[in-house]
Amino acid sequence: MSAPLTVRSAGRRFVGLTALRWLPIGLAAPVSVLLAASRGLSPADVGVVVAVYSLVTLLLELPTGGLADAIGTRQVLVLSGLMTAAGLVTSALAHSVAAFAVAWALKGVGRALDSGPLEAWYVDAVRAADPSADVTPGLSRAGAADGAGLCLGAVLGGLLPLVADGSGDAVLVLPVLAATGVALLSVAAVAALVVPVGPARHAGVAALRAGVREVPAVVRDTARLVVRDRVLRRLLAISLLVGCTLSTLELVGPLHVAALTGDDAEGAAVFGVVMAVSYAAAGVGALLAPLARRAARGSAGAATAGLALLGALAVAVVPLGGPPALGGLFTVFYVGNAAAWPLWKDALHARVAAGQRATALSASSLTLQVGGLLASLLVLRLADALGTATGFWVAAGALLVVAAVSLGLRSGAAAASGPATPVASRQRG
DSSP states (O other): OOOOHHHHHHHHHHHHHHHHHHEEEEEEEEHHHHHHHTTTTHHHHHHHHHOOOHHHHHHHHHHHHHHHHOHHHHHHHHHHHHHHHHHHHHHHOOSHHHHHHHHHHHHHHHHHHTTSHHHHHHHHHHHHHTTTTTHHHHHHHHHHHHHHHHHHHHHHHHHHHHHSSSHHHHHHHHHHHHHHHHHHHHHHHHHHHHOOSSOOOOOHHHHHHHHHHHHHHHHHHHHHHHOOOOOHHHHHHHHHHHHHHHHHHHHHHHHHHHHHOOOHHHHHHHHHHHHHHHHHHHHHTTHHHHHHHTTTTHHHHHHHHHHHHHHHHHHHHHHGGGGHHHHHHHHHHHHHHHHHHHHHHHHHHHHOOGGGHHHHHHHHHHHHHHHHHHHHIIIIHHHHHHHHHHHHHHHHHHEEEEHHHGGGGGGHHHHHSOOOOOOTTOOOO
């Protein structure tokens, strides 16, 4: 039987596993669409395939969070890694729209499964080691590891086809296969490092069946918790608005740069650089969360409101400058948003206990994706009808609402150092 984890050792495992979790995603990202196109899929076909991924992820977010709370985080994380690896292998072998749709559906299942369990495990492990410990520094470092894993993976995934011998889809498959290997390595690391926290759980097929039967009750109880808890409602509203903002910037941004440069290819290249710098900046920004809270005299609400306001100003000014200004302003937004995110997550963890933590995180992830979907359906139409500047101003307006909503999180920040709220205290550890 392994010794109980300390706060420090739980944090190290959380940060390392987070980087390893996102590395295969970064490896496959540069070639995923190109591989499908090289095998005959049109842009419209690729759109259908990506829509399958989004739909599967949205439908499974809450049930898979409930599954993690019912049968344990390690089991769900292992299953997530295996599904991701299966999706990558299927992508490497796919030659039709249907096969690629299956591949992306498997990756969507993997994404839904891993949207909350690792973070939930970390918070539970820290609470078990020291109930008064602050989880924000660990969440902050994990945010930096998230960005580092994606950036490193994207660089390697882009370089592999260049240095490999061969041509066509043969070289494009290499990053996908490398990503599969890393995903399986992540599964092994999770099995070794994510030690169970709390009461012992039964294993085997019977336990899995029992856990699946628990899922509807866990999801239902979490939904009731969100309805009753004002802070949780604010946090889900923030996730929705941030999802809308992120999707708007990533969808309207390329159109705006292409219009500025007058050439789609040049615009794509410039925007690719902008986003690479922005993701790196987000990794740095995540490390600034504790400093931002100290600057706000310990108030997570005031800190996140200030960061959202700064982001709103940066996004609102984007239409007034050229590509260099866009890069700088995007960097400001991504640094501020990444610094605020661990503080929002800390406020969420203060409102739920172990039995519903993964489900609550899945609810946050779900609203983030719904916000992105709304942006893709509505904000792009506005940008098409009224110009790309309108899209940026809508995003800036969403961030102003985020700032206003965040001010109401002072009570959530205070709860982080105290006992669980009454409505959450009856959940099992």
